[in-house]
Amino acid sequence: MSVFRKHCRIWRGKNTLEMFLLEYHKEVIVAGGLINGNDLQMRYKVFLDRNWAVQKVHLGLLNAPFSTLFMEQVEPGKWMDGLGNHLLMLDGCTDIDISATPFTNTIPIKRMAQNRMAKFKVAYINSFNLTAHSVSQIYTNKGCDIYRYENLNSLFCADISVDVYGLIVDYPKLFQAIYVNDEEYI
Structure with a gap:
């Protein structure tokens, strides 16, 4: 017997609104917004394995139809x-860290397991021009579903609150969940 889970969110950003869907399948996790x-x-669409390791990323600008980005992690830390x-x-x-969505903060949080603090080297994707560059980030579990996010390159930091699924509830001054729907099928 297998369980299928689906999470829907609407996140309000400073100047954006995101409709988001996360689905757990037998061998893959698929997220998109x-x-x-x-x-x-x-x-965008992100494909992850069941351990929350990113496999593939697809992004496209709808107001510039030929502006797309596809990246695949062919082995840990190697992208094509x-x-x-x-x-x-x-x-x-x-x-990965896609600048226009809070979802990609969930990925390192889910991969932290029981660690109180973890440092990640991340492909930061600028959502306006679909370019990627390397940054270092630290996530610290402060308890009560609060994580301190630190970007070591820009020195930006914020305390992010997540729900029981690790999805962002509040990312102060940037994103807030305004609609939540979680479903489980057996």
Whole structure:
């Protein structure tokens, strides 16, 4: 007997609204969002294994139909683009951070397991021009479903609150969950 779970969220950003869906399948986790704002209309899909390791990432700007980004992690810390080119500037990055969504903060939080603090090398994706570069981030579990996020490159930090599934409830001044629906099928 297998269990199928689905999580729906609507996140309000500073200037965006995101409709988000996360589905757990037998061997893969699939997450995706549609983001709409004054200056950004974007869709994305992230494929993860059951241990929350990112496998593939697809992004596209809806207001610029030919602006897309495809990345695949072919082995831990090694990324290829859609043409099979090795993305050297992302070597060592095991996670992703898409700037326009709070979802990608869930990925390292889920991979922390029981660790109180963990440092991650992350492929940071600028949602406005679909470029990626390497950054270092630290997540610290402060208890009560609160995580301290620190970007060591920009020195930005915030205390993020998550729900029991590790999905963002409140990312102060950036994102807030305004709709939540969780379903489980047997």
